[in-house]
Each structure stands twice: as C-alpha cells, then as structure tokens.
Amino acid sequence: MTDHIKLFIPGPVEVRPEILKAQTVPMIGHRGKPFEALYSRIQEKLRQVFFTSRRVLVSTSSGTGLWEGAARNCVSDDPTRGVLATVCGDFSARWADVFEMNGKAVTRLTVKQGCAIKPEMVRQAILEHPTPFDAIAIVHNETSTGVMNPLPEIAAVVKELSPDTLILVDAVSSLAGVKIDFDGLGLDVLLTSSQKCFGLPPGLAFAAVSDRAMARAKTIKNRGYYFDFVELEKFLLKNNTPATPAISLLFALDKQLDDMLAEGLEARFARHARMAAMTRAWVLSRGFGLFAETGYESLTVTCAANTRQADIGAMNKYLATQGMHISDGYGSLKGATFRIAHMADLTEADLSDLFAAMDRFLAL
Ligand SMILES: Cc1ncc(COP(=O)(O)O)c(C=O)c1O
Numbered sequence: 001m002t003d004h005i006k007l008f009i010p011g012p013v014e015v016r017p018e019i020l021k022a023q024t025v026p027m028i029g030h031r032g033k034p035f036e037a038l039y040s041r042i043q044e045k046l047r048q049v050f051f052t053s054r055r056v057l058v059s060t061s062s063g064t065g066l067w068e069g070a071a072r073n074c075v076s077d078d079p080t081r082g083v084l085a086t087v088c089g090d091f092s093a094r095w096a097d098v099f100e101m102n103g104k105a106v107t108r109l110t111v112k113q114g115c116a117i118k119p120e121m122v123r124q125a126i127l128e129h130p131t132p133f134d135a136i137a138i139v140h141n142e143t144s145t146g147v148m149n150p151l152p153e154i155a156a157v158v159k160e161l162s163p164d165t166l167i168l169v170d171a172v173s174s175l176a177g178v179k180i181d182f183d184g185l186g187l188d189v190l191l192t193s194s195q196k197c198f199g200l201p202p203g204l205a206f207a208a209v210s211d212r213a214m215a216r217a218k219t220i221k222n223r224g225y226y227f228d229f230v231e232l233e234k235f236l237l238k239n240n241t242p243a244t245p246a247i248s249l250l251f252a253l254d255k256q257l258d259d260m261l262a263e264g265l266e267a268r269f270a271r272h273a274r275m276a277a278m279t280r281a282w283v284l285s286r287g288f289g290l291f292a293e294t295g296y297e298s299l300t301v302t303c304a305a306n307t308r309q310a311d312i313g314a315m316n317k318y319l320a321t322q323g324m325h326i327s328d329g330y331g332s333l334k335g336a337t338f339r340i341a342h343m344a345d346l347t348e349a350d351l352s353d354l355f356a357a358m359d360r361f362l363a364l
Contacts, residue, residue, distance in 0.1 A: 007325055008327075008341050009339070009341055011143070014346060015200060019199065023249065038254060039236075041254055047208075054182070069227030071102040074166045080105070080131050081134045083135045084125055092139040099137065117149045118150070119150065137170070138167070139172075142298075151185065177272040177343045179269050182208045186210075189209055191208075192207075275346065301339055304337060305337055314361075318364070327339040
C-alpha cells in the first residue's frame, strides 16, 4: 500500500505537487492591489481557455453553484417559457432538478443513459413548444455515462430556430480538455469546475457569460446574491469579488493557467484525444464494451461496460495497493460500468501504468 493514490476518477483529479504548493504562499487580503493584479492576470488567461473576449466569472463554489446561478440569472419566472433541459444521465437530470428547485418551468428532453442528445431531437422539442424557451441547458460531457454531446450541432439548431433562447452549457468534465469555442459557437453561459480538466483542487467554478445573458439577468428579479451574475460582474470590472474568495486556490489557478498555456491549448486537447483513444483501445481489447453510443464517446472520461462482470470493488482494492484509483459506475450504473478519467495533467505514461496494473488484477 502506498501513501499517494493517483486518481483516475472524473473529479477530483490528480493535482500536480507544484500546483498544490502554489496554494501555500502567504495570504493576501482581497481588497488590495496585489489581489487586483492576481485577479486581472487570471481573467486574461481564463478568456483564452474559454475562447472568449467576454467576461469569465469566477465563483468560490463547486460547479453546482453556477448551475444555480445559470438557473436564477438566465430563466425568467414566466411559466409559458422556461428552460428546455436536455437529460442524458444523472448529472444532466440533476441540473434539470436545480432549475425546478429554483421555481423555473422545465421541459425535459430525455434520452436513455448511454445515448447522446441529437440536434434533430432539439429541433423537434423547440418546434413542439408553443413559445420560445428562455434557455436550453446542455451538459456537454455527461460524466455518469461517458457521453459527449454534439454541442456545435445542437447550438446551430437553437440559433436557427430560436435565436432568442440562451444556450447554457455545463462543461464541468470537459472544458480545458476539449476545445469549446464560446464566442465562435455563440454560447451564453459555459460553466465548469476547478477539480476536473483544470487539474486543480475542488472549490472554484468558472463561467463565461455572454452580453445577452448579462442583459437577460438584469431583467430578472430574485437572482439571489451569491451567484448573481450582475453583482459578480460589477466587482470583476474592478478586479475584485463581492465576497471573500478562496485566495489560495486562486494562487494555484494562476500557476496552472500559466502551465496550461505553456503546454499550448491545442497540444493539451490533442493529449486528451490521444489518452481517450488509448483508453478505449484497452477497454475493447480486454473484452469490455464502451457504454457510450458509438460516435459520442467522451474525450475526457471513458465509461466501460463491465461485460466481463469484473468485481470493481476488488479491482479498486488491488489498484490501491499499486497507488491508483478508478471510478465505479455512477448511481444505477454501479457494477454494470466502471469509469476511467483521462483528464487534466495525466499522461499516456500514467495510463500505461494503470492498464498494466489492471491487467495484473484481471489475470489474478
Ligand atoms: C457533468 C457534471 N456537471 C456537474 C457536476 C457537479 O459539479 P460540482 O461537483 O463541481 O458541483 C459534475 C460533478 O461531477 C459533473 O460531472
């Protein structure tokens, strides 16, 4: 048994020692010039990662906080409009619940677990609804099933049929591992968490927000306070935050963004694509299946169908002795699937070590 268990789970992910260390520099106050300089540097780099010239809000919360923010800021209380929530697994189902819990009218477009949301399904849902939706919610990468939805094609259908509908995207388990061109696709909210492809500890969430989403927010009452986009932007313009932020995590983010840009975003995306291909090849060559519908397999997390009925609990016990950990299936898919995350700063060499260890377990 080793002390350090390397994480191959889809969040929290393995964090490099340099990034952990960046959190330990002496504390600064958040109402002074050093903080403003830090926040401004971070903003400039985040915009590159989100492919946007617009604002990227930073929230001291996990991604769920910004789910709530998107619900409260972008969807009116008009019950005839509401949100079209696309549901293809447990995370997208939960975001739909969050809209509902915030009093918004929700129309669900649901597909079977393992399947992807297709543009033609969105087309039909928009055409069937008597009024334009205020917003559509799409989880780009459904972490529970390993499905990556065809975001550009879905966004194009929304733009064509319902141009005033805001496009809200959860890219919690894909952003910074896969290119998502916020400005190019004309998205309105693109949110993610720090503990996935950013390779940071949990505790921060980020959201690019379009001008028209900001304009929409200003028309909506009862946005709450902590996730009020208008309030967050007011402070962001002064390189500050309404409440005390997780300053240590911001130090780590500053360093990680430097490292990500030094690697090169295209190189980072290519590494993720190679790791995904390598993982799928291992899964299939060992007699397991891919749970995701063909053609929609995630580039950041592979959900293997446990067709060999391997004991995943026992496999993880063995992997722990080798200093590694993978994920069991999520929720109702526990045992029937298992998940290997290949995101953030993991490399092909890390995956080779993992697969060698999994092979040893399977041969036992
Ligand atoms: C696709 C997706 N959305 C949202 C969440 C929730 O994010 P957080 O745990 O950062 O609140 C997760 C968490 O795993 C996720 O995978």
